[in-house]
Structure formats: C-alpha cells, structure tokens
Amino acid sequence: MRELHFNLFLHGCGHHQAAWRHPASAVEQLTDITYYERLAQTAEAGLFDAVFFADGQSVGAPSAGPLWSLEPLTTLAAMARNTTRIGLISTVSTTFHSPFHVARMLASLDHISHGRIGWNVVTSMFDAEAQNHSMDGMPPSDKRYAQAAEFIDVVTALWDSWADDAVLADRNGLFADPTKLYPVDHVGEHFQVAGPLNISRGPQGRPVLFQAGASKAGRNLAARYAEGIYAVAYDQTQGQEYYADLKTRIAGQGRNPATVAIMPGLVTYLGSTEAEARAQQAEIDQLLPATQSLAQLSTFLGQDCSDWDLDMPVPDLPPPAEFAGPQGRYATILRIIETERPTVRQLLGRLAAGGGHCTMVGTPEQVADAIECWFSTGAADGFNLMPPLLPGAIEEFIDRVVPILQRRGLYRTAYTASTLRGHLGLERPSV
Amino acid sequence: MRELHFNLFLHGCGHHQAAWRHPASAVEQLTDITYYERLAQTAEAGLFDAVFFADGQSVGAPSAGPLWSLEPLTTLAAMARNTTRIGLISTVSTTFHSPFHVARMLASLDHISHGRIGWNVVTSMFDAEAQNHSMDGMPPSDKRYAQAAEFIDVVTALWDSWADDAVLADRNGLFADPTKLYPVDHVGEHFQVAGPLNISRGPQGRPVLFQAGASKAGRNLAARYAEGIYAVAYDQTQGQEYYADLKTRIAGQGRNPATVAIMPGLVTYLGSTEAEARAQQAEIDQLLPATQSLAQLSTFLGQDCSDWDLDMPVPDLPPPAEFAGPQGRYATILRIIETERPTVRQLLGRLAAGGGHCTMVGTPEQVADAIECWFSTGAADGFNLMPPLLPGAIEEFIDRVVPILQRRGLYRTAYTASTLRGHLGLERPSV
Known part of the structure; x- marks a missing residue:
C-alpha cells in the first residue's frame, strides 16, 4: 500500500x-x-x-x-x-x-x-x-x-x-x-x-x-x-x-x-486554532529586521521598497513582462500576493521561510x-x-x-x- | 617535564x-x-x-x-x-x-x-x-x-x-x-x-x-x-x-x-620471556604464504628467490652498488641481515611487519x-x-x-x- x-x-x-x-x-x-x-x-x-x-x-x-x-x-x-x-x-x-x-x-x-x-x-x-x-x-x-x-x-x-x-x-x-x-x-x-x-x-x-x-x-x-x-x-x-x-x-x-x-x-x-497558527507565523515574521528585509525585497523586485509600510498590503507590482530581473522568484512573489493578499511584513515572512515552497498554516x-x-x-x-x-x-x-x-x-x-x-x-x- | x-x-x-x-x-x-x-x-x-x-x-x-x-x-x-x-x-x-x-x-x-x-x-x-x-x-x-x-x-x-x-x-x-x-x-x-x-x-x-x-x-x-x-x-x-x-x-x-x-x-x-616473545613473532611470520612472500622478495632483491629454503639463513647479497633497484628498502634488508642474521622466513616476517621501522621483541x-x-x-x-x-x-x-x-x-x-x-x-x- x-x-x-x-x-x-x-x-x-x-x-x-x-x-x-x-x-x-x-x-x-x-x-x-x-x-x-x-x-x-x-x-x-x-x-x-x-x-x-x-x-x-x-x-x-x-x-x-x-x-x-x-x-x-x-x-x-x-x-x-x-x-x-x-x-x-x-x-x-x-x-x-x-x-x-x-x-x-x-x-x-x-x-x-x-x-x-x-x-x-x-x-x-x-x-x-x-x-x-x-x-x-x-x-x-x-x-x-x-x-x-x-x-x-x-x-x-x-x-x-x-x-x-x-x-x-x-x-x-x-x-x-x-x-x-x-x-x-x-x-x-x-x-x-x-x-x-x-x-x-x-x-x-x-x-x-x-x-x-x-x-x-x-x-x-x-x-x-x-x-x-x-x-x-x-x-x-x-x-x-x-x-x-x-x-x-x-x-x-x-x-x-x-x-x-x-x-x-x-x-x-x-x-490549536488557525488563528493561533497564524500568530505563531506572525511571531517569527516579526523578528525579521525590517531594513534588511526591505533591502532584499528591493533587489528581488527591481525597485526601491525601503519606505514601504510593513503593516499595509503590498502595493501593486508590474506584470512579469515589465520586470527585467530573474523571473522565477518574481513569479512566486506575484503568486503569493495574488493568493494570500499579504501585508508587506507577511510577504517578507513568506519569502524568508521556504520562499517558493508550499506553506501550510493551521x-x-x-x-x-x-x-x-x-x-x-x-x-x-x-x-x-x-x-x-x-x-x-x-x-x-x-x-x-x-x-x-x-x-x-x-x-x-x-x-x-x-x-x-x-x-x-x-x-x-x-x- | x-x-x-x-x-x-x-x-x-x-x-x-x-x-x-x-x-x-x-x-x-x-x-x-x-x-x-x-x-x-x-x-x-x-x-x-x-x-x-x-x-x-x-x-x-x-x-x-x-x-x-x-x-x-x-x-x-x-x-x-x-x-x-x-x-x-x-x-x-x-x-x-x-x-x-x-x-x-x-x-x-x-x-x-x-x-x-x-x-x-x-x-x-x-x-x-x-x-x-x-x-x-x-x-x-x-x-x-x-x-x-x-x-x-x-x-x-x-x-x-x-x-x-x-x-x-x-x-x-x-x-x-x-x-x-x-x-x-x-x-x-x-x-x-x-x-x-x-x-x-x-x-x-x-x-x-x-x-x-x-x-x-x-x-x-x-x-x-x-x-x-x-x-x-x-x-x-x-x-x-x-x-x-x-x-x-x-x-x-x-x-x-x-x-x-x-x-x-x-x-x-x-x-613473559624473550623466547616467548620470539615465539609470538614466529607464530605470525609462519602465516605468511611462502610463494607469495618469496615472489615479493624477488622483486625487492632483483633476483629469483623462489627456491630459497625458508628455514635457512638468508644467502649473501651483493653490496648496494651492485643492486640496480630502489636503494632504500635494499639498504634496510642488508641492515636486517647484518644485525639480526635472520632465516629467510624471519626476514620475510620482518619485511611483512613495519618494513624498515624499529621492531622490539622481548x-x-x-x-x-x-x-x-x-x-x-x-x-x-x-x-x-x-x-x-x-x-x-x-x-x-x-x-x-x-x-x-x-x-x-x-x-x-x-x-x-x-x-x-x-x-x-x-x-x-x-x-
């Protein structure tokens, strides 16, 4: 079996x-x-x-x-x-x-x-x-x-x-x-x-x-x-x-x-509840140093993200055709935004743990x-x-x-x- | 100290x-x-x-x-x-x-x-x-x-x-x-x-x-x-x-x-006695397959040793100047013969354990x-x-x-x- x-x-x-x-x-x-x-x-x-x-x-x-x-x-x-x-x-x-x-x-x-x-x-x-x-x-x-x-x-x-x-x-x-x-x-x-x-x-x-x-x-x-x-x-x-x-x-x-x-x-x-699981995730995401993570994100997205508000939704991003850098990670980022509607901090957390790998929270x-x-x-x-x-x-x-x-x-x-x-x-x- | x-x-x-x-x-x-x-x-x-x-x-x-x-x-x-x-x-x-x-x-x-x-x-x-x-x-x-x-x-x-x-x-x-x-x-x-x-x-x-x-x-x-x-x-x-x-x-x-x-x-x-130590050495030397060891010795000495009697003293060997092969091991062999007067089997045993390294028996x-x-x-x-x-x-x-x-x-x-x-x-x- x-x-x-x-x-x-x-x-x-x-x-x-x-x-x-x-x-x-x-x-x-x-x-x-x-x-x-x-x-x-x-x-x-x-x-x-x-x-x-x-x-x-x-x-x-x-x-x-x-x-x-x-x-x-x-x-x-x-x-x-x-x-x-x-x-x-x-x-x-x-x-x-x-x-x-x-x-x-x-x-x-x-x-x-x-x-x-x-x-x-x-x-x-x-x-x-x-x-x-x-x-x-x-x-x-x-x-x-x-x-x-x-x-x-x-x-x-x-x-x-x-x-x-x-x-x-x-x-x-x-x-x-x-x-x-x-x-x-x-x-x-x-x-x-x-x-x-x-x-x-x-x-x-x-x-x-x-x-x-x-x-x-x-x-x-x-x-x-x-x-x-x-x-x-x-x-x-x-x-x-x-x-x-x-x-x-x-x-x-x-x-x-x-x-x-x-x-x-x-x-x-x-x-024990989905909310508790999300709180666990948030707790560790919170530990990411914001400046460093935003600098990394700037590299990933090919634009300056240093003044993005961590607790606001991720701003709209240009479609892949308008992005000149590596396509794989950019596609993953677009997918995370599309399916999870994350805040900037949540996006940084997702990228900081497993990147494009499946994440299950619950x-x-x-x-x-x-x-x-x-x-x-x-x-x-x-x-x-x-x-x-x-x-x-x-x-x-x-x-x-x-x-x-x-x-x-x-x-x-x-x-x-x-x-x-x-x-x-x-x-x-x-x- | x-x-x-x-x-x-x-x-x-x-x-x-x-x-x-x-x-x-x-x-x-x-x-x-x-x-x-x-x-x-x-x-x-x-x-x-x-x-x-x-x-x-x-x-x-x-x-x-x-x-x-x-x-x-x-x-x-x-x-x-x-x-x-x-x-x-x-x-x-x-x-x-x-x-x-x-x-x-x-x-x-x-x-x-x-x-x-x-x-x-x-x-x-x-x-x-x-x-x-x-x-x-x-x-x-x-x-x-x-x-x-x-x-x-x-x-x-x-x-x-x-x-x-x-x-x-x-x-x-x-x-x-x-x-x-x-x-x-x-x-x-x-x-x-x-x-x-x-x-x-x-x-x-x-x-x-x-x-x-x-x-x-x-x-x-x-x-x-x-x-x-x-x-x-x-x-x-x-x-x-x-x-x-x-x-x-x-x-x-x-x-x-x-x-x-x-x-x-x-x-x-x-x-416990020197004789007992020598018997220990002889016991393990005895385990060497004669044909194989004599063939190896033939290579070391540049002459055919296959019919040498294992329990007789090693025959006289030519001086280093007359030996065309690698000198280091040949010198060691001459030295063992000179100082220990071994039988052929004893020489094979000495070469089979440590080669030119110091051997203490007693x-x-x-x-x-x-x-x-x-x-x-x-x-x-x-x-x-x-x-x-x-x-x-x-x-x-x-x-x-x-x-x-x-x-x-x-x-x-x-x-x-x-x-x-x-x-x-x-x-x-x-x-």
Whole structure:
C-alpha cells in the first residue's frame, strides 16, 4: 500500500531566515554535534525516512544569520552512531569534487550507518562557491549538468566495482576474489577513473540518489537517476504539474515512476486554532529586521521598497513582462500576493521561510487534510519538511500531525525496514 | 617535564601483512565501525595522544590481504562520538583534493570532536592513485611537495579566516561580526581560493599538523609545518640521526624544536620471556604464504628467490652498488641481515611487519628499557605504535609496558588536557 514519506530537512536554526533570532532557537549550538543528533533522534521517533542536509561552498553573509556550519558528511557519520533506523542524506556537489572521493566517502558512510545513506546530487550555483575551488566562476548550466551525469555514472561504477560476494576473508586463502573486483576504466570528458574502489560494497549496494530537478536539465537528470526527488511546489496545482511532468519523464527513461518518491518542500505553522497558527507565523515574521528585509525585497523586485509600510498590503507590482530581473522568484512573489493578499511584513515572512515552497498554516487536522489532499491527488508522495524553527516546529509536527496521518492509514506506525532503500521501498541493486 | 607520547597507528587487522590470517584477527569486522571505536577506546584507556590513520587512493592487491577499508574522515567522525579524550589523526593527501574541502572537513571534525583532530599531510606515491583522480600518473616529487606547501598554506589561511570571537549570535543584532571574517584571496600556482571558510574556527584553532618526512623534500616540509612527526627509524642510531637532523631543520625554520614531537613507528612483540616473545613473532611470520612472500622478495632483491629454503639463513647479497633497484628498502634488508642474521622466513616476517621501522621483541621490561633508551638518548619523543596484530598486541602493550613507563615517571598517569594540541603540549594559535 502506498504510504507517505517524510524527510526532515535540517538547516541551521530552522528554515525561516529569522529563526536564529527566536528566543527558543539553538543559535549557540550550531557547531555542537549533539544538536543535530537530537534532531535526527526526533525525526527517527517520528518514523521519518531520513534527515536531509543541503550544502554550499561559500560563507554567504554571516552578518545576516548563520548559513552553513558543520560539514554534512562528517556530521552524518557522527549522527549514524547515535541513531539506528533513520536515513541520512547529504548534499554533495558534482562540480568541485573528484568522484573517487565522493564514491568512497558515501560507501564508507553506508557501512558505518548500516545502509542508511543517501546522496542529494547538486551542481551548485554561485560564483563565490567556484571561487573557493580554483575556478573563476561557475561553469554554465549545460556544462554542469553534463558533468553531473558523468560524475554519477563514475560514482555508480565505483560502487559496483566490488561484487557483493567479493570479500572472502578466507584466512587460509584469499582475502578477496580478484575475479570479483572490476576495473572502472572510465575515460570521459570530465573525469578519468581507473578503479576499482578501495572499499567493498556497502549494505545498500548503492546509497540512494536524490535530486532536486527544477530546470529542464535538472528534471531530466532527476528522471534519469533520482530515486527520490526534492521538489519545489508553491501550491497543489503547481505540485500536480511538477509531479505529472516528472513521472512522465521517469517513464520516458524506461524506469518505473512508482518507485521514485516525489517530495516537495513543506513549511508548516501549527496551532490549536488557525488563528493561533497564524500568530505563531506572525511571531517569527516579526523578528525579521525590517531594513534588511526591505533591502532584499528591493533587489528581488527591481525597485526601491525601503519606505514601504510593513503593516499595509503590498502595493501593486508590474506584470512579469515589465520586470527585467530573474523571473522565477518574481513569479512566486506575484503568486503569493495574488493568493494570500499579504501585508508587506507577511510577504517578507513568506519569502524568508521556504520562499517558493508550499506553506501550510493551521490546526493539525487542517495540515493533515492538506497533506492527504496533496498525496491523494498526485501532487506528492511525501514531503521534505522545512520547519521554520528547530527543534520546536518539527517536534510539534511529529506530536500533532503524524498521529492523525497514522490513524488515517496514510503513514507507517513502525519502521518495517532498516535501510533508507528499505524505507523508500526500493530494491537493492546487486552486482 | 618531558613525557613520552604514543599514537596508535590503526591499520586493518594489524601491521603484519599476515595479521588477517591469524585466528584472533578481526578480518570479518574491517567495515564495522565498532571495531575501530573499540581500538580507539583501548588506546584512550592507555592515555595515548591519538589514533592515527594512514590512507591511500587505490585498491592495492586485495587478493593478498585487506589494504584500505573505511574512509578515515568519516570513520574519525564516528569515533569522535564514542571517545572523549583521545586525539584522532587522519592522513589526507594534498595531491587529489581541493583545499577548501579539506579545511572544511577537518574544521568540522574539530568541532565534532571538541578539539581532538590532527591532519597527517602526505603527497601520495602511486600512479594507481593518480589514475583514480583524473591524472595519468603521479606528478614528480618536487611538484608534489611544492603543491603540498601551497595546500597547507591555503588550509591554514582558511582555518584562520574566522577570528576566534567572530561569532556573536546576538539575536537582536548580528550573527557574526563581518569585520572578523577575513578573505583568503589566495592566487597561487596550484590553487585559487577566495575564502573565508564556511565554518567557524574550531576548538583547536588549527587541527594539529603531522607529517612523515623521509626524503629531503619531505624533511623540509615537516620542518616548516609539522607539529608532530611520524618517523621511520630502523634502529636507535638511525633514530638519533633522523631526530638530530629534523630538530636542526626545525630550528632552521625559526621554530622551537622542543615543541615538535618526533615519533618513529614501532612494532612490538611481547612475551613473559624473550623466547616467548620470539615465539609470538614466529607464530605470525609462519602465516605468511611462502610463494607469495618469496615472489615479493624477488622483486625487492632483483633476483629469483623462489627456491630459497625458508628455514635457512638468508644467502649473501651483493653490496648496494651492485643492486640496480630502489636503494632504500635494499639498504634496510642488508641492515636486517647484518644485525639480526635472520632465516629467510624471519626476514620475510620482518619485511611483512613495519618494513624498515624499529621492531622490539622481548619482555615488557626489555621493551620499556628500549623505549626509555630511545627517549633519553635523543632518538624519539615517543612512538607511533604499529601493533603487528590488532587488538591483541596493543592491549598487551597497554597492560604490560605502559605501567612500567608510568612507574618510571616517563609517561602520564592521567590525561591533563582535553585536546590533541593539549596532549602534545602545543599552544593554541589565536586569530
């Protein structure tokens, strides 16, 4: 039977840009491994498939708030030792690494975690990241995606370079069967890798591949390789469009679309009443420094917003055709204005938490209803939860929304598998 | 007061090539993180400075025995969570990585471990390693060492790119003080790195740098950067020569030689009598497959040894001038023959465990005497212990040799510091 899947997307003090300013935030603990371990334990108590780390290669604007902190692969290794069932997904970019290192670290993590590792493949975006890795700027998108495909092929070949039964450990004979180690002999446009890998195959055979395909190139990469997809969908309609498009592309690659979980990002604000939930949202929105947020909005809109009244409705904006800047975010802003009629402060809050991702505000029943609706109408197989504030918002979700979904038979009441591949219902690829 | 330093050099089932064949070996556990954790806990019970991982980037000949298994950085992250005081040193090569990744992972590990991380800098040696990283073969030694120096400079600059007090975490103000984050702006022959790093400074400021300088270029690199040195010294005379040379080179760099611990590799076989210790050594030597070892010896000596009688003395060998192959190992072999008059099997055993490293065989008192002698005559500040068989040989060393050294006032009876830098008596560099 089809069941919902949840990942906990871990990000600093939470996904709201002002989360760290909240009195309940853990801003003092961002380099403390126990903070991440406790969050993973919470998600594990909620029977989630996995925790999920984004990643980036530059410092951002640390005056604005924390961006990156502990490095994901080392963090997941530590977390693996204080959790037992939950999957552990790390973003790793294909633009700055040697694929041998990535294949090896992920295989090592798969052994350390007893089969709970996933890899979220990204190609990175910012020149500041490239400039930390001996490049002048980011390669163009088509080149990055071509490199990503070759990178994944190499990593997969390295994972498959030891047969599952290659290790004999025969004290009177051979440690490994040399006929069951396969050279990779890859010579491609971006990489040359002889192989085999220097670590045996992990419990999952291959760590699970995730991808967040948004652009056409991204969608095609996801359709070709991804076993789980982190999607951006502002509302159910957009979710359905994306879901249908991706499942079609997956089938077009000769793969079974039912095996690939599509999990949009989801920001939730919960309250015993809808008004209480809205008050929760307002409380954290209130923490955004107005000058800084308006300056950011000015950039997004290509006009000076510095004298806008925070508690008045957002003024009318020109149609997309008259806006010269990046279209994606502008379209999201127009959509938020059209559907939510927000004040300026509310718009800043929406943009500060999840941006174009779906935001659900309401009682646990209302949020469960909305989740069920997305799930049953082909908009999502589950969600990558983006709690605005950690750990509170995820604890509340697990305490109050998860039991409703369980009662409705939409969500597991116990883990039935011990690997991430198992949680997702994916087969283990043999070699 | 000057005290001995010990690291436990972790390597598969032990440093003897045949260790994995021993009935007591953990050959089935080489991908089991608890095996490494228990070894680190053992070394911690012995109050060692650190555990130490070598590393390589190719698979070796897995039919001959296990070579590499879990990847060191992910393994140390996990180990950090099940140990509290012992240092954790990983080898990372400067030939295949982007320095930003290395600086970041080591800084992250330093936070995760609360200041217990060390980096053993190597430049790697084998074409098979280069061929896994999109290179045709290894760059020449001078180029590798020039790149290593630049790599270390960049990594150090990245660690220093956040002032110690850069993080404010002021909920009503700034997360970080922008005037205390420093760009790196490195443009060198091998790397371009803008900086700053995307993680704050770790508890040690900079993880501790280790190096194993053997060649002239290696010695100079060690003299310039290393805060601990893993040395190769066959006997005390060679140890003294190396020690004096390195301490002079360190002083020549304007650094204080007393702060840099020189720790030769050390293989020990213990018994209640010397004969019992020799029997222990013979037992494991006996496990070497004769054909394979003689074939390897033929390569080392440049002549066919396949019909040599294992239990007869090694036949006379031509002087170095008449040997056309690599001189270093040949000189070691001549030295072993000259000083130990071994049978062929004994020579194979010596080469199979530690090679040119010092080997001490005897009672705990005898081994403690030898260690004290090296320590007090300027041959060593401590040792990088290379137990022939794990975990047995290190447990025995800690149970039987350590207490003697403690009674003699040569070795700590409790940890007095909580960081690796502290164990080594090194100051924390401020920024």
